[in-house]
Amino acid sequence: MRCTNVSVCFREKTASRVRAVLRFDESMSKKRRINHDGMVHVIGRSVHENKLFSTDSYASLFWNEVGLRSVEFDVRIVALCLLGTHYHMLVFGSAKGLWETLHRAHSKLANVLNLKEERRGALIGRRYNAIGINDEAHAMNAIRYVPMNPVHHRLHTDPAKWRWSTHRILVGVERAPAWFDPNAALRSFGFADSESYNRFVVGGTHLEPPPMTPSDLLRHRARGLALYGIKTKGIAENLGISERHVRRLMHGSAVEREGL
Numbered sequence: 542m543r544c545t546n547v548s549v550c551f552r553e554k555t556a557s558r559v560r561a562v563l564r565f566d567e568s569m570s571k572k573r574r575i576n577h578d579g580m581v582h583v584i585g586r587s588v589h590e591n592k593l594f595s596t597d598s599y600a601s602l603f604w605n606e607v608g609l610r611s612v613e614f615d616v617r618i619v620a621l622c623l624l625g626t627h628y629h630m631l632v633f634g635s636a637k638g639l640w641e642t643l644h645r646a647h648s649k650l651a652n653v654l655n656l657k658e659e660r661r662g663a664l665i666g667r668r669y670n671a672i673g674i675n676d677e678a679h680a681m682n683a684i685r686y687v688p689m690n691p692v693h694h695r696l697h698t699d700p701a702k703w704r705w706s707t708h709r710i711l712v713g714v715e716r717a718p719a720w721f722d723p724n725a726a727l728r729s730f731g732f733a734d735s736e737s738y739n740r741f742v743v744g745g746t747h748l749e750p751p752p753m754t755p756s757d758l759l760r761h762r763a764r765g766l767a768l769y770g771i772k773t774k775g776i777a778e779n780l781g782i783s784e785r786h787v788r789r790l791m792h793g794s795a796v797e798r799e800g801l
């Protein structure tokens with residue numbers, strides 16, 4: 542029977558679509574088992590949003606160094622994507638192993654970049670954020686979010702064509718380096734083959750950004766107060782933190798690794 546009331550029709554169609562999405566998500570959860578226990582989403586950002594990987598040589602240096610160190614310190618990388626000012630990783634491993642891996646990779650990149658660009662100081666603003674994956678829904682979003690980041694930032698329309706991403710390896714566009722095991726990554730994500738993984742990544746629904754850590758929230762509040770002309774001392778008193786902590790927050794160099 543044809544619906545004659547436009548508003549009623551719209552509500553019925555919307556409800557039908559929502560039910561279809563819920564059925565799809567439920568069926569996906571039943572069919573696949575994601576090994577998210579111990580998975581960590583790592584985000585590293587540059588100081589003041591400067592370019593980390595302005596050339597392929599810098600990207601290649603970090604790519605190879607972080608891979609080499611991950612093997613050395615028993616950290617298993619299952620996803621990696623390098624962008625202009627930041628990078629995303631999904632990893633398994635100990636907190637100490639992750640710190641050692643990234644400390645060495647960051648130092649190597651900073652030493653080379655500072656020498657060539659004639660600059661000084663830290664390269665990664667807040668060292669890195671490490672967010673523990675809490676449940677399967679969080680894992681599903683992270684698995685899609687990392688490879689789709691170049692598309693999200695309008696750097697490319699196809700995640701498989703973004704050079705500095707393990708997604709290219711997982712879909713068979715590029716051979717895997719010695720430090721990356723694509724089959725193990727696919728198993729961790731709950732996929733039997735690259736085709737089903739790729740369909741999930743490119744055919745997914747709306748991407749949710751990673752959850753904000755307490756450090757992110759504090760930084761957001763500090764910068765918000767600064768926009769109203771409040772000085773460092775006033776911000777410190779308002780937030781109940783030291784003036785030194787405020788300066789670190791304002792310059793993106795606070796060191797609080799959450800979720801480890």
